[in-house]
Amino acid sequence: xxxxxxxxxxxxxxxxxxxxxxxxxxxxxxxxxxxxxxxxxxxxxxxxxxxxxxxxxxxxxxxxxxxxxxxxxxxxxxxxxxxxxxxxxxxxxxxxxxxxxxxxxxxxxxxxxxxxxxxxxxxxxxxxxxxxxxxxxxxxxxxxxxxxxxxxxxxxxxxxxxxxxxxxxxxxxxxxxxxxxxxxxxxxxxxxxxxxxxxxxxxxxxxxxxxxxxxxxxxxxxxxxxxxxxxxxxxxx
Ligand SMILES: Nc1ncnc2c1ncn2[C@@H]1O[C@H](COP(=O)(O)OP(=O)(O)OP(=O)(O)O)[C@@H](O)[C@H]1O
Numbered sequence: 001x002x003x004x005x006x007x008x009x010x011x012x013x014x015x016x017x018x019x020x021x022x023x024x025x026x027x028x029x030x031x032x033x034x035x036x037x038x039x040x041x042x043x044x045x046x047x048x049x050x051x052x053x054x055x056x057x058x059x060x061x062x063x064x065x066x067x068x069x070x071x072x073x074x075x076x077x078x079x080x081x082x083x084x085x086x087x088x089x090x091x092x093x094x095x096x097x098x099x100x101x102x103x104x105x106x107x108x109x110x111x112x113x114x115x116x117x118x119x120x121x122x123x124x125x126x127x128x129x130x131x132x133x134x135x136x137x138x139x140x141x142x143x144x145x146x147x148x149x150x151x152x153x154x155x156x157x158x159x160x161x162x163x164x165x166x167x168x169x170x171x172x173x174x175x176x177x178x179x180x181x182x183x184x185x186x187x188x189x190x191x192x193x194x195x196x197x198x199x200x201x202x203x204x205x206x207x208x209x210x211x212x213x214x215x216x217x218x219x220x221x222x223x224x225x226x227x228x229x230x231x232x233x234x235x236x237x
Pocket of ligand 1: 017038039
């Protein structure tokens, strides 16, 4: 168990919407749910450092990452975040193993061996020499997840990380992801449209709509007293 925790408070205009959220994550995973356009991806980008929020404090592992009133902003590369964004994020010109090796330390050979080990554990050793451009959507998603975990992050941010996988691969990867997160006690925020992800990870649900948190708690409790039609539909197991 790492004991690492992240706490944030943010108020940030994005397009026509105002994102206004307070959130905390520790060893127990948080599942962010909500309709398209609710602000889930923007929130992850703010935590990862890709979007600089107008009005926010983010504290993680006892350190200040963002304090907009003081003008503090820790560079994304120094946040030790494993971020799996929606859509492509691998380095197109590199091979698969080079992508996984990117955040690792050591000589080229050491990094290669470590990357191959990671790929093997995640059922992707057969892809190691391939160029990223030659991967299918599901293969690329698997590699992106491996790259995020290989860099020993302190915080894992997953934006619909299993959405491109076929049903069998999704079930298998979901199980492995849940085991890994639990074994490492790795603080994790996952954006998902699938209640099975919430159940497998034993996550606390945080439901967002139009930039705000509208309900949070256990999946079971949300299904019994849903605060919105979306939550009823999502949790209606
Ligand atoms: N850079 C931007 N400029 C203007 N509007 C933006 C920008 N980024 C996002 N938005 C808008 O902000 C809203 C929230 O987008 P966001 O991607 O965070 O939603 P989401 O909850 O992740 O949705 P989805 O489930 O579709 O991925 C959307 O209406 C989107 O169009």
